[in-house]
Amino acid sequence: MTLKMPGTExxxxxxxxxxxxxxVSLQLAGxxxxxxxxxxxxxxxxxxxxxxxxxxxxxxxxxxxxIIALVVAALLAYQWSFGWQRWAHGVVLLLGLAxxxxxxxxxxxxxxxxxxxxxxxQTQPGAPLVLSGGALFSIEFDIGYYLTLLGxxxxxxxxxxxxxxxxxxxx
Numbered sequence: 655m656t657l658k659m660p661g662t663e664x665x666x667x668x669x670x671x672x673x674x675x676x677x678v679s680l681q682l683a684g685x686x687x688x689x690x691x692x693x694x695x696x697x698x699x700x701x702x703x704x705x706x707x708x709x710x711x712x713x714x715x716x717x718x719x720x721i722i723a724l725v726v727a728a729l730l731a732y733q734w735s736f737g738w739q740r741w742a743h744g745v746v747l748l749l750g751l752a753x754x755x756x757x758x759x760x761x762x763x764x765x766x767x768x769x770x771x772x773x774x775x776q777t778q779p780g781a782p783l784v785l786s787g788g789a790l791f792s793i794e795f796d797i798g799y800y801l802t803l804l805g806x807x808x809x810x811x812x813x814x815x816x817x818x819x820x821x822x823x824x825x
Contacts, residue, residue, distance in 0.1 A: 677816030681746050682730060684808025688753060689723035691801035692716050697764060700792045710798050715760045719802060722753050726809060743816035750809025757802045761795065768793050 695707035696716065710716030726746055733742050 674816055674819035677743065677812045677819060678730065680808045680812025680815060681726060682812075684750065684805045684810075684812060685723040685726040685730075687801050687805030687808060688719045689727075689805075691798045691805060692719040692723075694798035694801070695796040696760075696799040696802070698794055698796050700794075707796065710802065713760070715756050718756055719753060722749050723805075725749060740817070743813045746809055747813035747817065750806050750813055753806035754803070754810060757799070757806055761799065764793070764795075 692710040694709060696710045696713070697708045699706045699708070710719055726749055729742050729745060733739060
């Protein structure tokens with residue numbers, strides 16, 4: 655007769671932990687979105703007949719996102735091979751919060767720079783219409799920025815789901 659711990663039915667072994675499929679899927683999708691978004695345009699500047707895209711990896715902040723995505727992917731691969739650990743969801747949560755914070759700070763700084771340029775050039779006589787924030791000048795956030803926010807949100811949501819899932823972990 656073999657005695658089993660209560661709540662361990664269906665687990666491959668007593669010491670092995672099983673992940674929440676929702677948590678792992680959200681974390682993997684979030685890391686993928688963050689990685690892809692670093693290489694697509696975050697911001698587009700339109701002046702006269704010229705459009706200038708700025709990709710995430712071309713900015714100081716954007717270089718951080720591929721590193722975060724690769725660390726999350728490596729952490730998930732490590733857990734897949736050696737067993738699922740509850741602390742890993744906490745690490746992913748911290749990485750997701752860092753990515754979300756950096757993306758929001760980047761968005762606020764871009765908006766502030768545009769407003770500062772528009773304000774400074776409007777007070778100077780003879781400033782060209784392009785620099786004065788007139789109809790021929792605009793800056794807009796592009797798909798890469800929104801993918802970064804979505805990916806960081808996926809990391810946070812996946813980590814929270816992993817931390818809240820208690821029945822898959824053996825104590």
